[in-house]
Amino acid sequence: MEEEGEEKAAGVGKGEGRAGFGMDFKRWVQSTFLRRLGPAGGGGGGGGSSRVGAVGEGVRGDDARVPEDRESQRVLPRGFQLNVSWPKVNVSWPQVCLSCPRPRIAWTKINVVRPQVSVSPLKVNVFWPVPRAFLPELTRPTLMLYGSEAAVMKARGKILAAGQLIIHPYCLFRNYWLLMTGILTVINIILVPFGASFFTDDMLIGAPWTIFNIICDFIFVVDVILNFFTGYTIDKLENVMDSQLIKMNYITTWFILDLTGILPLDYILTMTSYRNLKVRSNNSTYNRYNKINRLARVCSLLRLFRFSRLLRSVQYLEEMQEWTKYGINAILSLIYLFCLIILIWHWNSCLQFLIQKLLNFPENGWVHDEELEDKSIGYKYSFSLLRTLSHMNTLGYGTSKVPKGIPETWLVSISVLTGTALHILLVSRMTAVAASSNGSKRVYQDKYDECKIYLHFRRLPHELRCRVLEHLHNKFKGKWFDERKILEEISESLRLEVMTHSCRDLLLSVPWFVKANNIIINSVMKELKYEVFQMKDTIFRKGAIGNKMYIIERGVVVIEDADSEKKLTKGNYFGDDDRGESLLL
Template sequence: MPDVFHTQKHDTENHHCTLPGEPWNLLAKFIETGIFVELRRKLKRWLMISKSHPYTRVYAPSISRLKSEVQRHLIDHYGIIHPLSIFSLYFNFLVCFSFIVQYITAPISYAVHKDLKHLSYFLLPINILIFFFIIVNFFTGVYSVNDNVVIMKPKQIAKSYAKSYLILDILGYGPLVLRMLKVRGMISKKTVHHLAPIMVLLRYFRYIWCLKVLSIARLYFGFSNFKFYFLKLTLNLVVINVLAIYMLYTCLPHSSSNFSVGSFLKHADATMQVIMMVNHGWYIEKAGRTFGPLLSVLFIIGGFCFHLVVLVEVMSIWFRYSSAENRQARVFDSVMAYVSYRGIPTVIKKKVDIYLKFKYKGTFYKESAVIKSTSNFLREEILLASTKNILEKVDLFRNIPFDLKLKLRTSMTTEIFLTDDVIFRAKSIGTTMYFIISGSVLVTSPFNEEICYLKDGCHFGVSALLLKMSRAVNIIAATPCEVCKLERNKFLEVLKGKPRLISDMEIELSTKILEASHRTLKSDFVY
């Protein structure tokens, strides 16, 4: 079974389940012969969607949805790298780090290196990595955060990349090409110093992408909002200052002999003074009667904007410090402090922690505030969207009119169960039917013999809606799971105008129970 799917109590290798559905180990069907089978499977899993990716819980929040995406990937797009894979995640981290190193060091290197051949060697590892990054982009799917869709078709991937960063990534190799031409004597050093700065600036457009990757890294490693925005502000300040120094240095006239470390440091000192608004830029004005003062004014305006941006970013950090995520942390800490104060055992403390994390999933919301701020109609719409198609999977409900199904869905409530929680026991009288929204449950006989597992999308307890009979099995949460509950009294209230329909369903249900009693294994329909 792939590690990406494995959770506690999912291991059912010795159980021959009669429930419909594909086996979990889909990858074994595609890689089952040849040499190094296990190694090839591990490498392939690195290229498939992973539960560890921060966006996976948004794109595929349930095990069923995750399984469907793996199936789509392996069958329809086997040779494509999934954008929510571990390989894509770590490769983007590596490329992002390389870009940031280049943003900080490359302008200084371009300015002070007299030997262009040594400069090429210095930047060679980063340029090779970015070359591979361009190639990999043509074989990696695209995840749209806004639309919550994954594009896996090669033509659409190429089209999406061409519309975004392809041209800028290629033009970013301009300085390398110019240096190679200079080494061969095809262009002059002066031409390189005039054209290279423009090519260098083009690669800075990738900085927006780097910030997005850093946001993903924050979610993946679990950094707080406060630490992340402080790091981002510091990084922005460093990159902006280095870029401003480089722009000033390349804009002012030089003779070939003046391209030196000392000259660059003088311009760095002048640039920092103007940006920090402690000087008017006398060194800049020496560049010329017209061009120098104009450049000085532009840098003073830039310094003002720089101060304004810093102020806005600091205020943003402060507001985010008191944002929902930090309120969530405070609520969690308060709950755990209360549990500790009451002397609750460690086992229950862990269950409380798991419950809070499963319910809020890294975010925080106040349920009472949501109810007060939304209308009844809007709350019903939200409930209908979250329970879409779950009643259509119940064969017994096939003759219920669509409008009554909508009423049934709005009558449901949700509940969360943690691992090993008993949802109901055999021989108890049931009054509720359950629909699994996420997670999985274990079905056992009255003698605690394992029967099978039910995952998200399945239902159980339908007999409790129509017949006053004891439960046939035990249902225990195998993983933290969220279920929708439909009570018998609400079910009968919605269908009170359809006595014939209720009678037909009772007869059909009784027939199925009688048939199931002659089999060793109970059907999911009866639970």
């Protein structure tokens, strides 16, 4: 029984561990029934039953407890046995089975195509403060380009808002910069061939000549850089200020010539040979130095490519000053041609002496014949210029005899051909200038000759011929023009201004139009016609239909009658009055 009680007690303990409320229910029953029935012993329950013995007897079981309060316990009669059966509570927890199906992964082949990424250089927009000198000025070329002052100011605002360091082609800075580079270009194209031909080696590597070349080269390098940021115009109608278009335009036009003109090949060759001569001063090194020095003289002539800057400067100056507007374009073209001829004379003179210098003054050369090796620079240049003028003007070979040697012969031949071409160019240009400068006078002469042929064909009297020809001369003053066609080709507002300037004061000299409004005056001015009468011409006779009114601009008109004579001068009028009656009696 004890083992069985222990097992049952152990079972209750397990049930308590499972259910969690078995011992609480047992204690509630014990406390309730023991208080009513008297003292009782508690027994350990296991499996749902327990046995309680009499008071005073030992209670067996692990779960039996005897209350310590004896007074509150009631003693049962001897031999009385209380059997308490505990209900068996079976708590079964449902078994939850979670079955997770094994996932089946179907691997699909994925073709990953790499995108073609075109990486372009990062474009960084930098806001540059544009100087005022880079903005367009209010000049006639800019007004013709943009149309009005408001458009010019608007263009300024766009340039400032864009924040790009772009030089406007008609700005103040470019005016002064082109003027400076033009003057330096003229100095370079004169002194560079002169120095390469007549200067000694010590003068070429001397401080004055070196400093001059370094300053000029630096300015022209800066000019090449500025050309990448200078806008340009297309036929004076469109202004291009886009940086990419400016760079492409400069690279495809003038960049190669400008780059060739700033290459310092002569400096590199001269410094290299001079340093080698100091390190090893022997005959072979000295000969090599002479050869490199001669090559450096030839390479210095690359600076003559700067002549293109002078052409651009002159073209820009013509646009800004508008010399064509004042009719001096023909004269300027002749001046340019004469300057070009003189420059070619100078280059040819330097080249004549340079060829002899590169050949180390051969014995059959003209320099050796004239004994110019030890003469001064001015003396050498004078003889060389005389020889050049003789060649180019086909006057001979200068003071020397027929050229000897192949290099000298070819050089003289090229010089003669160049001179002949310049003569042809000069004569043709002068003829074109003469023809274009007096176009109106030439047309008048043609008309005058045509009128003479007509008068002769009609066999008119000599006096009448003279009057007709004199009429043409007084009317057109030696220049032919058609006033009606000229006024028809201009706008109505300009036509009205021309007529106002020519006829308004004359028209207001008539009393009828003094108090008239502008509409009437303008309408009358449009109908006015210019007529010229010779001395003793009869304008109209008495009794003729008066459908015209004349206002005298200059001269004298005599109104003759049988009994009277009246003279009218400038500002007087005659013809019809407002009633349709003749004013000439």
